[in-house]
Amino acid sequence: MITIIKPGLLTSIQDLGRYGFQKYGVIASGVMDQIAHRVANLLVGNKESESTIEMTLIGPTIQFHENTLIAITGGDLSPAINGKAIGTWKPIFVKKGSVLSFGKCQAGCRAYLAAAGGFSVPFIMGSKSTYLRAKIGGNEGRALKKHDAIHIGNPSSIAVKMIHFYQPQLSSDFVSGRWAVDASLIPIYQKRKSIRVLKGRHYHLFTKQSQQKLYEEGFEVSSQSDRMGYRLTGPALALEKPEEMISEAVAFGTIQVPPGGDPIILLADRQTTGGYPKIAQIASVDLPFLAQAKPGDTLHFTEITHDEAQRLILEKEKVLQELKVGIKHKFA
Amino acid sequence: MEYTLQPLGDQAVIIELGDEISNDIQKKIHLVTAYLDAEAPSWIIEYIPAFTTITIFYEPVMLARLCNHQVLPYEYACKLIDDLLKTITGNKAAEPRVIKIPVCYGGEFGPDLETVAKINGLTTDEVIHIHAGGDYSVFMIGFAPGFPFIGGMSESIAAPRRDTPRLKIPARTVGIAGMQTGVYPIETPGGWQLIGRTPIELFRPDDEIPSLLHAGDKVQFFPISLEEYKEWENDNNDNHH
Incomplete structure (x- = not known):
């Protein structure tokens, strides 16, 4: 079991999302940075789809009430156990009673905590993800708060082997794994980002000038940004002529442009459908970079082809598959 | 098709x-989604159906494997969708379900009922009569669960x-916006004119x-009194616990 001593800014239980119910208007939810989430789970022997705790800018303070195998990935929020800094993107075996806390946000803005066995909250519509607005999923349908107690599930057979490996070394507060994840999987969360995008379905309806500005100028993530979407400020984008759009599905990373001209990038808590023109779509492989952008960051967009975006997905999945096999072999 | x-x-x-909202296109969409539900x-x-579209979200890695990496996932998804749509013939869409929704109109549940009446030069009773007498169909589910x-x-x-817009509209409130009517399933902010509330849960x-x-x-609304509303609500709660 873990207990929450301080909740942090926005800390919630998420998994890869709630799928199959968007046709009923139930949003997908799920983690913002899927790569960080999946790797955190793999590092502790979980399935990639298991729940993690997503934290934002200011991390929580959490006490462990049993020896627990954990991993922290994603943005660098300066994690420490009993005040001693710990590494990220590697397994860490934590001694019962220890306290995990976070400090300054050094890079990115969202970090993920996985525990071997996952967090024991009920599946609602097949998912443990917290859907704040509908008050369902996660822990009682809300962000974590002080005094919350969350149980941890049973570790997998790989996790049990990992725990046996680390157990004898556990003399002080924690043991840190001596190996880390392939560098290609650890995104470098720079301040000035170039995010790869595909042309949207309505790109051709925008003025030539707007089409150029999308790629040539920077867009700032405004303070009115959350898990639902990032509102961007920068050059206004305009349609050639007013168009009557018929609402249709949107996706994680759709860039839509309301009449005001400031684009919105739709994210994990996006609505299922939308009626604004879609100028572009973030390439899936760059969604984790985007998820780590915070208000005030400037985004630059570069166009890639649809084929290239697909190839990048397949390559990334291959690397993840190798990591999975690698962990299995290490502890087999 | x-x-x-x-x-x-x-x-x-x-x-x-298609490129316009019509019953004909809606029928085609239901035909395809019924097939997708059956075949899965x-x-x-x-998939997410809308007014004129059905969007299919696919597994790129699985598609690459299914076609032995001969083509990229999107190309293969399109081929499979073409094959799938070819097998759907005729337009034997199942008879639509008819859902009857009780509404307690006006009062604290429908603070804008009088406004709607005034705008249209009607009495509140006439608005209720017309709203409850309508023959409605559901085009799509979206915006909120x-x-x-x-x-x-x-x-x-x-x-x-x-x-x-109001910052908080209570769950199950029935509203009107332009030529549309709808029911808010969960508490949300919104700008619709509120005319009543239903005791039954939509989400x-x-x-x-x-x-x-x-x-x-197909949807039909029918008016109920405040007492009936409270009875329905109690029954609902009993069923849920």
């Missing part, structure tokens, strides 16, 4: 069946959205199908 296929990003295909191909994660986009409301009770997260209404359903 005529349609076009276009990508939505790198993990979804939009099937577009493993490479499809899920279980929120129906309903077509078929009489123009004689149409009313523009409020200038200032049912504990049920296998979490939405009372589905695209393609």
Whole structure:
């Protein structure tokens, strides 16, 4: 079991999302940075789809009430156990009673905590993800708060082997794994980002000038940004002529442009459908970079082809598959 | 069946069946989604139907494997969708379900009923009569969990959205916006004119199908008194606990 001593800014239980119910208007939810989430789970022997705790800018303070195998990935929020800094993107075996806390946000803005066995909250519509607005999923349908107690599930057979490996070394507060994840999987969360995008379905309806500005100028993530979407400020984008759009599905990373001209990038808590023109779509492989952008960051967009975006997905999945096999072999 | 296929990003295909909202296109959409529900191909994660489109979200890695990496996932998804749509012949869509929704009109549940009446030069009773007498169908579910986009409301009770949206509209409130009517399934902010409330839940997260209404359903509203509303609500609570 873990207990929450301080909740942090926005800390919630998420998994890869709630799928199959968007046709009923139930949003997908799920983690913002899927790569960080999946790797955190793999590092502790979980399935990639298991729940993690997503934290934002200011991390929580959490006490462990049993020896627990954990991993922290994603943005660098300066994690420490009993005040001693710990590494990220590697397994860490934590001694019962220890306290995990976070400090300054050094890079990115969202970090993920996985525990071997996952967090024991009920599946609602097949998912443990917290859907704040509908008050369902996660822990009682809300962000974590002080005094919350969350149980941890049973570790997998790989996790049990990992725990046996680390157990004898556990003399002080924690043991840190001596190996880390392939560098290609650890995104470098720079301040000035170039995010790869595909042309949207309505790109051709925008003025030539707007089409150029999308790629040539920077867009700032405004303070009115959350898990639902990032509102961007920068050059206004305009349609050639007013168009009557018929609402249709949107996706994680759709860039839509309301009449005001400031684009919105739709994210994990996006609505299922939308009626604004879609100028572009973030390439899936760059969604984790985007998820780590915070208000005030400037985004630059570069166009890639649809084929290239697909190839990048397949390559990334291959690397993840190798990591999975690698962990299995290490502890087999 | 005529349609076009276009990508939505790198993990979804939009099937577009027309460029205007019509009952004919809606029928085609229900035909396709009924088929998708029955067949449930493993490479499809899920689909989202809308007014003129069905968007299919697919598993790129599985598609690459299924075609032995001969083509990219999108190309293969399009081929499978073409094959699938070819097998759908005729237009034997199932008879639509008819869902009857009780509404307690006016009072604290419908603070804008008088406004709607005034705008249209009607009495509040006439507005209730017209609203409850309508023959409605659900075009799509979106905006919020279980929120129906309903077509078929009489123009004689149409009313523009409020200038200032309310920050909190209680769950199950029935409203009018322009030519549309709808029910808010969960508490949300919104600018609709509120005319009443239903005691029945539209969003049912504990049920296998979490939405009372589905695209393609026929809907009828019928007026109930405040006492009846309270009885319904108590019965609902009993059923839920």
